[in-house]
Amino acid sequence: MGEPGGSGGTGPASQQGMRRSNLALVLRFISRTPRSRAEVAAESGLTRAAVSSLAEELIAAGLVVEEGPAAPSGKVGRPGTALGLNPDGPAGLGAEIGVEHLGTCVVDLRGEVRAWRRQEIRNRGREPAAVMADLAELLRRAAIDAGLRPAGLALAVPGLVGAEGALLQRAANLDWRDVAVAAELRLALHAAGAGELAGLPLRADNEANLGGLAELWLGGGPEHFLHVSAEAGIGSAIIVDGRLLRGARGYAGELGHVPVHPEGPRCACGAHGCLEQYAGEAAVLRAAGLEGIRGDWVALLAERAGAEDREVRTALDGAGTALGIAAAGAVNLLDPAEVVLGGGYAQLAPWLLPAMRAELAARVTVRPWSAERLTVSRLGRRGPLLGAAVGVVRSLLADPGRLQP
Amino acid sequence: MGEPGGSGGTGPASQQGMRRSNLALVLRFISRTPRSRAEVAAESGLTRAAVSSLAEELIAAGLVVEEGPAAPSGKVGRPGTALGLNPDGPAGLGAEIGVEHLGTCVVDLRGEVRAWRRQEIRNRGREPAAVMADLAELLRRAAIDAGLRPAGLALAVPGLVGAEGALLQRAANLDWRDVAVAAELRLALHAAGAGELAGLPLRADNEANLGGLAELWLGGGPEHFLHVSAEAGIGSAIIVDGRLLRGARGYAGELGHVPVHPEGPRCACGAHGCLEQYAGEAAVLRAAGLEGIRGDWVALLAERAGAEDREVRTALDGAGTALGIAAAGAVNLLDPAEVVLGGGYAQLAPWLLPAMRAELAARVTVRPWSAERLTVSRLGRRGPLLGAAVGVVRSLLADPGRLQP
Numbered sequence: 001m002g003e004p005g006g007s008g009g010t011g012p013a014s015q016q017g018m019r020r021s022n023l024a025l026v027l028r029f030i031s032r033t034p035r036s037r038a039e040v041a042a043e044s045g046l047t048r049a050a051v052s053s054l055a056e057e058l059i060a061a062g063l064v065v066e067e068g069p070a071a072p073s074g075k076v077g078r079p080g081t082a083l084g085l086n087p088d089g090p091a092g093l094g095a096e097i098g099v100e101h102l103g104t105c106v107v108d109l110r111g112e113v114r115a116w117r118r119q120e121i122r123n124r125g126r127e128p129a130a131v132m133a134d135l136a137e138l139l140r141r142a143a144i145d146a147g148l149r150p151a152g153l154a155l156a157v158p159g160l161v162g163a164e165g166a167l168l169q170r171a172a173n174l175d176w177r178d179v180a181v182a183a184e185l186r187l188a189l190h191a192a193g194a195g196e197l198a199g200l201p202l203r204a205d206n207e208a209n210l211g212g213l214a215e216l217w218l219g220g221g222p223e224h225f226l227h228v229s230a231e232a233g234i235g236s237a238i239i240v241d242g243r244l245l246r247g248a249r250g251y252a253g254e255l256g257h258v259p260v261h262p263e264g265p266r267c268a269c270g271a272h273g274c275l276e277q278y279a280g281e282a283a284v285l286r287a288a289g290l291e292g293i294r295g296d297w298v299a300l301l302a303e304r305a306g307a308e309d310r311e312v313r314t315a316l317d318g319a320g321t322a323l324g325i326a327a328a329g330a331v332n333l334l335d336p337a338e339v340v341l342g343g344g345y346a347q348l349a350p351w352l353l354p355a356m357r358a359e360l361a362a363r364v365t366v367r368p369w370s371a372e373r374l375t376v377s378r379l380g381r382r383g384p385l386l387g388a389a390v391g392v393v394r395s396l397l398a399d400p401g402r403l404q405p
Numbered sequence: 406m407g408e409p410g411g412s413g414g415t416g417p418a419s420q421q422g423m424r425r426s427n428l429a430l431v432l433r434f435i436s437r438t439p440r441s442r443a444e445v446a447a448e449s450g451l452t453r454a455a456v457s458s459l460a461e462e463l464i465a466a467g468l469v470v471e472e473g474p475a476a477p478s479g480k481v482g483r484p485g486t487a488l489g490l491n492p493d494g495p496a497g498l499g500a501e502i503g504v505e506h507l508g509t510c511v512v513d514l515r516g517e518v519r520a521w522r523r524q525e526i527r528n529r530g531r532e533p534a535a536v537m538a539d540l541a542e543l544l545r546r547a548a549i550d551a552g553l554r555p556a557g558l559a560l561a562v563p564g565l566v567g568a569e570g571a572l573l574q575r576a577a578n579l580d581w582r583d584v585a586v587a588a589e590l591r592l593a594l595h596a597a598g599a600g601e602l603a604g605l606p607l608r609a610d611n612e613a614n615l616g617g618l619a620e621l622w623l624g625g626g627p628e629h630f631l632h633v634s635a636e637a638g639i640g641s642a643i644i645v646d647g648r649l650l651r652g653a654r655g656y657a658g659e660l661g662h663v664p665v666h667p668e669g670p671r672c673a674c675g676a677h678g679c680l681e682q683y684a685g686e687a688a689v690l691r692a693a694g695l696e697g698i699r700g701d702w703v704a705l706l707a708e709r710a711g712a713e714d715r716e717v718r719t720a721l722d723g724a725g726t727a728l729g730i731a732a733a734g735a736v737n738l739l740d741p742a743e744v745v746l747g748g749g750y751a752q753l754a755p756w757l758l759p760a761m762r763a764e765l766a767a768r769v770t771v772r773p774w775s776a777e778r779l780t781v782s783r784l785g786r787r788g789p790l791l792g793a794a795v796g797v798v799r800s801l802l803a804d805p806g807r808l809q810p
Contacts, residue, residue, distance in 0.1 A: 160772065170771070224653035238738070240650060247645075247740025248629035251772040258734035259768055261667065271733075271768040328676075329663035329734055333643070335652020363664055363676040366575070367565065367656040 019054075020401035022046060026054045027063065027085075027397050031110075034067045036080030055083055062089040062149075063109065063400055085109040090151035090396060093200070094389030095139055095185070096207065097131060097157050099124050099173045099232040100296065104138045106146035107389040109397070111218070115145035122294070124232075128179045132188035140194040151396045153197065154388035155204040156211075157181060158231055163250050165203030172268060173232035208253055210387030211342050212237020213244055214379055217390055221375065222337035226330050228255060228323065229343025229383065230298075234276050238334060256280060258326045278322030287315035298344035298381070305351045316351035323352060324359025327374075331364050342377035343384075349376040424459075425806035427451060431459045432468065432490075432802050436515075439472045441485030460488055467494040467554075468514065468805055490514040495556035495801060498605070499794030500544055500590070501612065502536060502562050504529050504578045504637040505701065509543045511551035512794040514802070516623070520550035521790075527699070529637075533584045537593035545599040556801050558602065559793035560609040561616075562586060563636055568655050570608030577673060578637035613658055615792030616747050617642020618649055619784055622795050626780065627742035631735050633660060633728065634748025634788065635703075639681050643739060661685060663731045683727030692720035703749035703786070710756045721756035728757060729764025732779075736769045747782035748789075754781040 029040045037055055041048045058064040067082040089109045096103035100122055106115040117138050123131050143150060159171025166182040181204045189198035212227035216239050223242040229235050234256030238245040245252050256276040257269050264273025277283050281297050289311050293300065304312040327339050339360070341349050357371045379386060396402075434445045442460055446453040463469040472487040494514045501508035505527055511520040522543050528536050548555060564576025571587040586609045594603035617632035621644050628647040634640050639661030643650040650657050661681040662674050669678025682688050686702050694716050698705065709717040732744050744765070746754050762776045784791060801807075 222653065236738070240645070240652075245645060245650075245739070248627065248742035249740060249772070252738065252740040254737040254740075254771055257737045257768070257771055259730050260664075262665065262730050270770045274768075325664050325667050326734075329731075330738055332659040332662045333641070333657065333735055333738065334650070335654060335657040335659075337653035363662070363679075365675045366659055366662055367654070 020399065022050065023054055023058060023400045024398055026051060026058065027400055030064060030083050031085055031397060034082035034084035036082055038080050040083070058083075058400060061400060062086055063397075065089075085397075087112065088148065090393075091146060091148035092389040092392030092394075092396070093139065093143065093150040093153045093197070094385045094387075094392070095135055095153065095155045096385045096388065097123060097135060097155070097174070097181075098207075099158060102131070102135050102138055103385045104135070104142040105385045105389045106142055106148060106150065107386070107393055108146075108148060109393055111390055111393065113386075113389075114148060115142040117142045117145070120296075123174055125175045128176060128181070128184050129188070132181075132184045133191065135185065136188035136192035136194060136197075139189065139197055140192050143194070143197060150197065150200055150392075152201040152203075152392040153185075154210070154392050155181060155185060155202065156207040156384035156388045157204050158207050158233060158235075160251060161204050161206055165205060168204060205388070205391075206235065206253070207231065207384040208235025208343075209237050209244055209246070210385075210391065211235070211377075211379070211383035212239055212253075212387070213391060214383040214387030215239075215340055215342060215377055216242065216244075217394065218379060218386060219340070219377060221340065224336045225338040225340050226255075226327065226334060226336045227340045227342050227377070228327065228345060229341075229377075230279070230281065230345050231343055231381075232281050234280055235343070236330075238330075238336075240334075255326055255330065258329060260322045260325050275322055275326045279319035279326075284315050284319050287318055288312045298347050302347050305348070313351055316348060317355045320352035320355030321359055324356035325363065327356065328360050328363035331360065331369065332366070335367065337373065339374050340377050341374065342379065343381055346377045346380035425804065427455065428459055428463060428805045429803055431456060431463065432805055435469060435488050436490055436802060439487035439489035441487055443485050445488070463488075463805060466805060467491055468802075470494075490802075492517065493553065495798075496551060496553035497794040497797030497799075497801070498544065498548065498555040498558045498602070499790045499792075499797070500540055500558065500560045501790045501793065502528060502540060502560070502579070502586075503612075504563060507536070507540050507543055508790045509540070509547040510790045510794045511547050511553060511555065512791070512798055513551075513553060514798055516795055516798065518791070518794075519553060520547040522547045522550070525701075528579055530580045533581060533586070533589050534593070537586075537589045538596065540590065541593035541597040541599060541602075544594065544602055545597050548599070548602060555602065555605055555797075557606040557608075557797040558590075559615070559797050560586060560590060560607065561612040561789035561793045562609050563612050563638060563640075565656060566609050566611050570610060573609060610793070610796075611640065611658070612636065612789040613640025613748075614642050614649055614651070615790075615796065616640070616782075616784070616788035617644055617658075617792070618796060619788040619792030620644075620745055620747060620782055621647065621649075622799065623784060623791060624745070624782060626745060629741045630743040630745050631660075631732065631739060631741045632745045632747050632782070633732065633750060634746075634782075635684070635686065635750050636748055636786075637686050639685055640748070641735075643735075643741075645739075660731055660735065663734060665727045665730050680727055680731045684724035684731075689720050689724050692723055693717045703752050707752050710753070718756055721753060722760045725757035725760030726764055729761035730768065732761065733765050733768035736765065736774065737771070740772065742778065744779045745782050746779065747784065748786055751782045751785035 037051045041051045065086040067084040087108050092107045094105040101120050103118045160169045168179045168181045182202050186198045211229045215227050225239050227237040236253045236255035257274045259273050260275050261273040265277045267274040267277050442456045446456045470491040472489040492513050497512045499510040506525050508523045565574045573584045573586045587607050591603045616634045620632050630644050632642040641658045641660035662679045664678050665680050666678040670682045672679040672682050
């Protein structure tokens with residue numbers, strides 16, 4: 001805003017800005033399917049000469065490759081060479097700190113997963129430095145597995161992250177508070193002998209945000225949805241017009257602390273009757289008579305429910321009811337096109353959905369709503385890590401100019 | 406998106422678009438405070454010649470006037486003539502259909518109210534055509550009062566409006582369903598001998614949306630807030646980054662049907678325990694022992710509460726508790742910078758606020774929250790009508806090119 005476009009009054013800075021935005025424009029056309037320079041010119045409105053020059057720059061930066069002849073266009077003349085994103089170009093590196101696991105992932109420019117490593121380990125209550133040492137080692141190995149040059153690193157964490165993506169303010173389920181996660185991870189990467197990774201641009205974000213973004217980017221769903229996920233806590237991501245709603249200070253999406261029964265049991269947050277008291281890990285395990293078990297609670301519940309364990313099924317039905325009540329309030333407030341059950345809930349969906357659907361049908365009545373608007377994520381628990389890695393690639397493609405020397 | 410800016414590939418259409426957007430740019434600089442052509446050029450990055458030519462066009466369209474010498478700028482040379490928005494230029498016309506009243510309003514380009522008419526009348530259950538006849542007469546008179554040429558008309562209604570602003574799908578408190586409000590109002594304006602108003606661009610919108618937008622435009626608050634208002638029903642507007650969140654199909658903001666006590670009394674919407682069952686007009690009057698009274702319920706409750714009527718105070722305290730529970734859920738989900746109590750609630754705020762503040766403090770605990778983030782709108786019940794009229798002026802200023810012959 002406030003910049004008058006092509007009026008010529010702003011000088012060389014805007015020439016530079018124009019070239020950067022045109023580099024991104026060319027990438028946008030190429031990234032859907034490979035296209036010839038002539039096709040990009042025709043579709044983008046750029047001149048053929050401009051496209052050629054921009055393409056040379058993108059090829060030199062390793063972002064774009066020639067893919068052989070473009071598909072015949074039906075037009076007279078020799079088909080041009082198709083340009084495509086370089087599968088061996090700069091990559092996105094994702095990392096995840098879970099309460100019971102660590103994860104890393106490398107995706108290439110086309111969004112294909114090129115390396116994936118996961119380690120089961122109980123992180124609750126561990127020192128951040130110890131967790132970071134394990135994570136740095138996992139990252140070092142994943143980067144070797146993929147054999148690509150990472151362009152950036154994103155870290156998914158189960159807690160609230162400051163706007164600049166450096167400080168984890170609070171992660172109740174890790175028992176961490178005010179941890180400088182970006183700086184800690186850089187230190188650990190240096191110590192692990194992965195100095196080249198330590199020098200990358202690095203941002204942390206809440207796992208529920210990244211899970212919702214992964215669903216937006218890879219899930220093939222609508223541009224307006226509420227993504228509800230569970231790991232140790234309950235998180236949600238609100239996607240509006242294809243963008244994540246972060247709120248005034250980055251705390252949006254705390255569906256787990258929406259009141260479901262205002263006089264209900266006291267929550268760890270201090271309030272009463274929050275959704276987490278009915279559909280969070282501890283609450284569901286308690287209701288299922290499995291309080292205090294260790295290991296993967298989602299897998300355990302899915303296995304027992306699949307084996308027709310009545311107590312587990314009743315517990316999941318109760319969780320579904322509470323999720324449905326909270327989701328109904330969110331739908332009345334936000335009017336999403338869909339509610340998507342993601343993260344650990346995706347795996348438990350067969351036993352959560354009936355009660356959730358019933359509550360939504362009973363409580364979303366002032367506007368059209370239908371049962372199929374409650375959907376299940378295909379990404380499930382892989383969402384946050386995919387969202388982290390794919391986000392790195394997407395921001396590179398949105399502004400390739402920053403790769404220039 | 407997808408247009409390459411000044412690369413020259415898109416021809417005359419984008420030249421035209423550039424001039425239109427530069428007309429709007431000049432208006433943006435002028436509309437804060439009057440400014441000379443030289444100041445606009447310096448601040449906007451447009452050339453002095455371009456500003457002069459654009460200014461001539463805006464003066465010819467009646468949008469801008471010369472205001473005499475600009476304030477001395479401290480620079481050498483004769484001060485230029487300041488350009489300002491024309492207070493006698495095209496105006497915004499707002500209309501409101503309430504359950505118990507009709508309203509009209511004219512604002513000039515500077516946002517000053519130039520005419521205001523309100524008529525108390527019970528519209529619940531009346532035929533739309535009869536209501537529109539009264540409203541058309543009120544509009545005709547307001548336009549005469551103001552003596553300005555309206556550029557458009559916006560209509561605030563207590564119900565759900567389709568995306569194109571023509572169809573009122575459902576207004577439970579009027580007992581209307583699928584009323585073509587735009588077409589009906591045009592017909593009535595013709596019949597009232599106000600054919601010039603019938604020909605104006607006309608859009609209807611939900612009163613809670615317009616109240617929230619008025620608060621954004623005139624309230625001087627933050628760019629992220631939740632505006633909670635009551636007339637006959639309870640509505641809310643969610644403002645994110647300075648924009649109204651409308652949702653996937655325009656139904657966002659139904660805070661009145663967020664579940665507060667999931668097993669509570671049955672609501673008119675069919676669900677149980679909605680906020681409206683605790684803080685809506687009928688519920689508060691019932692709790693206050695005033696069931697079935699007619700007239701202005703807000704004024705009556707404010708008067709009795711001011712006179713220390715215990716039953717009324719208890720009823721408002723209960724409504725405040727329910728509002729606080731629902732607002733806490735919304736804050737956890739949306740992370741607004743403020744919750745603003747508007748519409749009829751603004752007048753009742755002294756008796757609603759204590760309980761609301763208590764619930765918010767108890768239930769918004771996973772992020773910083775403080776009592777002063779719950780504020781009261783200065784606009785109160787004037788919000789929707791102001792939002793309607795000011796919205797017309799704002800869209801004109803944002804695209805003055807559409808006024809051209």
